[in-house]
Amino acid sequence: MGPEVWAVVRASSVKDVAALAGVSLGTVSNVLNRPDRVSPATRSRVEDAMRELGFVRNESARQLRAGHSRTLAYVLLDARNPFFTDVAEGAERAAEAAGLSLFLCHSDNRASREGDYLAHLVEQRVQGILVTPVDPHATVLDDVRRNGTPLVIVDRTRDDGAFCSVAVDDVLGGRLAVEHLVERGHTRVAFIGGPDTIGQVRDRLEGARAAWADAGLPDDQLTVVPTDGLTVVEGRSAGERLMGIGTRRRPTAAFCANDLLALGLLQQLSTSGATVPGDLAIVGYDDIEYAAAAAVPLTSVRQPRQELGRRAAELVLDEATNPDHVHEQLVFTPELVARRSTFS
Amino acid sequence: MGPEVWAVVRASSVKDVAALAGVSLGTVSNVLNRPDRVSPATRSRVEDAMRELGFVRNESARQLRAGHSRTLAYVLLDARNPFFTDVAEGAERAAEAAGLSLFLCHSDNRASREGDYLAHLVEQRVQGILVTPVDPHATVLDDVRRNGTPLVIVDRTRDDGAFCSVAVDDVLGGRLAVEHLVERGHTRVAFIGGPDTIGQVRDRLEGARAAWADAGLPDDQLTVVPTDGLTVVEGRSAGERLMGIGTRRRPTAAFCANDLLALGLLQQLSTSGATVPGDLAIVGYDDIEYAAAAAVPLTSVRQPRQELGRRAAELVLDEATNPDHVHEQLVFTPELVARRSTFS
DNA sequence: TTGTATGCGTTATCAA
DNA sequence: TTGATAACGCATACAA
Numbered sequence A, B: 001m002g003p004e005v006w007a008v009v010r011a012s013s014v015k016d017v018a019a020l021a022g023v024s025l026g027t028v029s030n031v032l033n034r035p036d037r038v039s040p041a042t043r044s045r046v047e048d049a050m051r052e053l054g055f056v057r058n059e060s061a062r063q064l065r066a067g068h069s070r071t072l073a074y075v076l077l078d079a080r081n082p083f084f085t086d087v088a089e090g091a092e093r094a095a096e097a098a099g100l101s102l103f104l105c106h107s108d109n110r111a112s113r114e115g116d117y118l119a120h121l122v123e124q125r126v127q128g129i130l131v132t133p134v135d136p137h138a139t140v141l142d143d144v145r146r147n148g149t150p151l152v153i154v155d156r157t158r159d160d161g162a163f164c165s166v167a168v169d170d171v172l173g174g175r176l177a178v179e180h181l182v183e184r185g186h187t188r189v190a191f192i193g194g195p196d197t198i199g200q201v202r203d204r205l206e207g208a209r210a211a212w213a214d215a216g217l218p219d220d221q222l223t224v225v226p227t228d229g230l231t232v233v234e235g236r237s238a239g240e241r242l243m244g245i246g247t248r249r250r251p252t253a254a255f256c257a258n259d260l261l262a263l264g265l266l267q268q269l270s271t272s273g274a275t276v277p278g279d280l281a282i283v284g285y286d287d288i289e290y291a292a293a294a295a296v297p298l299t300s301v302r303q304p305r306q307e308l309g310r311r312a313a314e315l316v317l318d319e320a321t322n323p324d325h326v327h328e329q330l331v332f333t334p335e336l337v338a339r340r341s342t343f344s
Numbered sequence C: 001t002t003g004t005a006t007g008c009g010t011t012a013t014c015a016a
Numbered sequence D: 001t002t003g004a005t006a007a008c009g010c011a012t013a014c015a016a
Helices: A014-021 A025-033 A040-053 A059-066 A082-097 A111-124 A139-146 A170-183 A199-214 A232-243 A259-271 A305-321 B014-021 B025-033 B040-053 B059-066 B082-097 B111-124 B139-146 B170-183 B199-214 B232-243 B259-271 B305-321
Strands: A071-076 A101-106 A128-131 A151-154 A164-168 A189-193 A222-226 A253-256 A281-286 A299-302 A329-332 A335-337 B071-076 B101-106 B128-131 B151-154 B164-168 B189-193 B222-226 B253-256 B281-286 B299-302 B329-332 B335-337
Touching (some): A014 A025, A025 A040, A059 B059, A071 A082, A071 A111, A071 A305, A082 A101, A111 B059, A111 B101, A128 A305, A139 A151, A151 A305, A164 A170, A164 A305, A170 A199, A170 A253, A170 A281, A170 A299, A189 A199, A189 A259, A199 A222, A222 A232, A232 A253, A305 A329, B025 B040, B071 B111, B071 B305, B082 B101, B082 B305, B101 B111, B128 B305, B151 B305, B164 B170, B164 B305, B170 B281, B170 B335, B189 B232, B189 B259, B199 B222, B222 B232, B232 B253, B232 B259, B253 B259
Parallel strands (some): A071 A101, A071 A128, A128 A151, A151 A164, A253 A281, A281 A299, B071 B128, B128 B151, B164 B329, B253 B281
Antiparallel strands (some): A101 B101, A299 A335, B299 B335
16 A cells, blocks of 8 residues: 555644644644744654645634635736736735735626625635726725725726725826827827726826817817727727728827727728828827737837736735725826837 | 714624624524525514624635635636636636636746645635646645645646646647648748747647648758747747748748737737738637737637636536546647638 | 633534 | 524633
8 A cells, every 4th residue: 555545535634733743732733823932843743744644724714713814806807908917916916025815806897797706705804805896986895895804996096085096197198198199290189999987088088188178279180989898809990980081081190098999900900001100190008018019019108007006905905904094095197108109 | 973984893793693683693694594494574684684784704714614615716827818818717607607706816927926826725725726837747736636625737738647637639739730831832831939848839849740741841841939938029039030031941931839929920020021921921829819800810729718717617616526526638629710821 | 832722703403 | 483502623822
């Protein structure tokens, strides 16, 4: 009979370890949590027993007793959008630094799934939740708060100050994009984005319009091309509609509400033989990795994505551990990164 | 004094609910778990108390008592690669169907982070773990098994049959790609991919070589262009090297080990003014959404990504619940999707 | 330095 | 139909 041929019937507990090592249960616990308080001899005896049994601490029991968990979670809208995975990466690093694990939950833009995840996380009593919600005003968020789980809203805001949040000044971002296009001499510009239930989309358009008005350009030369979402496919479809406009009235530049739209638009244009920026200049938003690496490198509005995630994690930890915590709404400043898609 | 102005001091427990409703603790538990065994009158009284206190079941305690959790986890290599998020989506749906939650853990290709997550998940006693490991032969995986947590390897395989796994026949995939290029008349082809520590890369190259040999073409006309990873950036760099070869000896087609490489290559070519497929035909691998939507739609080898995730989740659940479970190594068949990048 | 005892919140068994 | 009680595995206060 070789070693370890028996099946695992039940995971071993501190009790099993104590029995095998010939010590008490409390001593095993001390080896685990305050190894300094136990003599080297017994400690190694206990550690041998742990190894032999393949002992793994039961986190449920630990958490029940300790009263707090060692995990954070980020509930995100779209795992395929590099913007969110970059935010997640920033949060992940902050969590790692604090000795916590970060679990990602993909709501896929569906309120029901978001609600299920939130409920589960509250039941799990995680240390804190980061969430980019489908709707920042939905009451599910208040329910989480009511149950005492710290929650930070990421990349969205709420006017009532009920939560910490981290976001970027999207009105300013929209302004930067359009100011850039105006400087480049464009007098007919399209704004591509939607649906306008998304606050970001509204804000970026608002900033765009403000810059447009400031430049003294007429309202009807800023065309809005609505989309049903912020995806590559929607960008291609918007491109078709845009190129359907007669050349005389067609905008000479487009400001897209995010980079995925811009990439879709870019692809549609090169399929139909149009050139960028010759036939159409393009400004995107988010400055995702693919923006710089696109066939025509994309001018884009950069957001400090990792920073967003990092600060969100820090805020949620502060809320979890600091009794004097007060909610903060952080607003970061975006930055325009000019590339070939707006330079002929 | 308005309602709910008091701070949350401690989440309420069944005990609190019982006290407020004027019933025993066991009755509250019955309302939670076997509502039929309690009279409508007391049930609604208990439910009112729950609402008033904002009671939420403590999952740690539930799990400690019940002995099993309600969560699955998928530890993935690269959250930015749509391949993995599609696999995750398939797993998510299977989990949802089984009434479980799926947590995503991003190892970011780092063995240490993978190990941390795995250890944490085992401590949490999750129902099962799906993992696309940095190294399928690493002993961390065996440690998980030893501790009794079901584990399924995704998109990788191990020869020893110690785990369930779901994967795609990559040798066949490589063969399909090169057979296609040979049919299109190419006699100088580049294989772009690396590092060859990745089993996939080796397999796809092996299939490519087999097809090449079967076609009776000379070894030295299948050039290997090694890369340090499977990313867009690496694809661009490979493109530069490829275009540095004199036109007389330069391959007329490239088979990339994944679509991100192919997209990077495509971008590099259009930057340098080369045309696809005129100057270089391209075949990618994975058929991610962006492949079809690229500036030149990409011929690619499609893998059943969601199916992979779905079956992996089913296998891990079988291992978790079926005492007669036997390990299975599922191998799916890839399929070539021909698009413009190989048709002039 | 080590052992003993208690309780975290829940579920389930059993008795009333 | 409802109530009392034990147990899950662990960490800690306290006693030895």
